[in-house]
Amino acid sequence: MxxxxxxxxxxxxxxxxxxxxxxxxxxxxxxDGGTEPASAEDATGGQEGQEVNLSPExxxxxxxxxxxxxxxxxxxxxxxxxxxxxxxxxxxxxxxxxxxxxxxxxxxxxxxxxxxxxxxxxxxxxxxxxxxxxxxxxxxxxxxxxxxxxxxxxxxxxxxxxxxxxLDNIAFEARADADWTVEGPEDVAGRSIGVSSGTNQEAILVSWSEQNEAAGLEPTDIRYFQNSTDYYLALSSGRLDAYLGPNPSAVYHSRTTGESKVIGSFSGAGSGLQxxxxxxxxxxxxxxxxxxxxxxxxxxxxxxxxxxxxxxxxxxxxxxxxxxxxxxxxxx
The missing domain is CATH 3.40.190.10 (Periplasmic binding protein-like II)
Known part of the structure; x- marks a missing residue:
């Protein structure tokens, strides 16, 4: 066709x-963003340097x-x-x-x-x-x-x-050598997490940080990025622990570069709804x-x-x- x-x-x-x-x-x-864990299998990265066909054919x-x-x-x-x-x-x-x-x-x-x-x-x-x-x-x-x-x-x-x-999922993306995963708010307490301003991901991250503070945990160090060049540089240099964004782009980047991995994936509709x-x-x-x-x-x-x-x-x-x-x- x-x-x-x-x-x-x-x-x-x-x-x-x-x-x-x-x-x-x-x-x-x-x-489009949320807080419901998608599955335990989501906290895995892509294969290093996996090639994707980008040609017109x-x-x-x-x-x-x-x-x-x-x-x-x-x-x-x-x-x-x-x-x-x-x-x-x-x-x-x-x-x-x-x-x-x-x-x-x-x-x-x-x-x-x-x-x-x-x-x-x-x-x-x-x-x-x-x-x-x-x-x-x-x-x-x-x-x-x-x-x-x-x-x-x-x-x-x-x-x-x-x-x-x-499914509509969002994901935390970290360096390929990261030794931690995100299963809920407590896992980002005290961590430096990047996000784009004005997104639902930002609202979720702010909410999680507030929950942690109310529970006596450290707040999240939320850092704002408006383009991926900057936050991938921050990730690679170790200035950022993870970035929260759309799951497909995180999967694609980790899959094609081998430089990062997905360490947690969540529903894009909030807690209790996929x-x-x-x-x-x-x-x-x-x-x-x-x-x-x-x-x-x-x-x-x-x-x-x-x-x-x-x-x-x-x-x-x-x-x-x-x-x-x-x-x-x-x-x-």
Whole structure:
């Protein structure tokens, strides 16, 4: 199946991103973060220097069309023959970013959209915009679905329908030789932890530090970074014990460089609720049932797991796709 790309505005090239070490303030909404441990297996690092295909020739995982599921697609989309997918690119590998040609979009979000389109017997067309314009495009009906690390929230459910396909986790990333792990607030007492300001990760870290102080433990030395070049330098020099950010980017960095490892992973929806990433459509546009069925088909036939494994995100697999599950609660 061929894919097409439309992008606006033009984003950084992948070579420039690699040189900069990447920024974490990208397509993932800053409010996506939480405090529920994901699993004991999450506190493991990637394989040293593991290579990832960054070329335009992706040889993407594919799967077969399923006529009964394809029949669930609204008639207008079936007649058009394309699935118009909107996402943010040029931000944080391995979510959705540009290949070495600075033209082809690649990443886990791209690959999930591709196998869903396969099941629906549609040609996938990728469109790239900044974060806010994803929702503007969905609201206008210009795009069918967003695959862009979008977390299910109760507020968003008022305007959009969701079909989940990946867990929303955040992670503590430390040097590869670190001999400690994070299982809860007490593990960051007295530690120097980096975070980006204005994110939910910051709110969590501040809350944990306050809990520790109330329990008679040392506060966390919270240090703020707005680009990854700076905090990776701080990590490598030992000036920072760990950095708290999105799990996929931490996994990707540790996997591809061997210089760091994930020492703790937590839900992106807060204590008591596992956050989930979902395909996002305009509410009641008739497409969510088809997307839901297609995602469950890819989970059952194994192609979904192959995609996650390809990008080092097997720990974010879901057992089944759900439509509009409980989401991140509204913020005050």
């Amino acid at each position: 061929r894919s097409h790309l439309t992008r606006t505005p033009r984003a950084w090239g992948v070579a420039a991103l690699a040189a900069l070490g990447l920024t974490l303030a990208g397509c993932a909404d800053p409010e 992706q040889d993407r995982i594919t799967t077969e069309a399923v006529p009964d599921i394809a029949a669930l697609v609204p008639e207008e989309i079936r007649e058009r023959g394309t699935l118009e997918v909107i996402s943010s690119a040029g931000t944080v590998p391995p979510l959705m970013f540009y290949a070495t040609d600075d033209e082809t979009v690649i990443g886990v979000e791209t690959d999930i959209a591709s196998i869903v389109a396969d099941v629906l017997d549609l040609e996938v067309r990728y469109h790239v915009a900044d974060w806010a314009n994803i929702f503007v495009g969905l609201d206008s009906g210009r795009y069918d679905v967003g695959f862009s690390n979008i977390t299910v929230t109760e507020e968003r459910k008022e305007k959009y329908d969701f079909a989940t396909y990946r 956050g989930e990433i979902a395909a996002t459509t305009q509410r009641d546009n008739g497409l969510i049932e088809a997307l839901h069925a297609a995602l469950n088909e890819t989970i059952e036939n194994g192609s979904h797991g192959e995609v996650l494994d390809r990008w080092g995100l097997s720990d974010e697999a879901v057992e089944t796709s759900e439509i509009n599950p409980p989401g991140l609660p509204p913020t005050d």
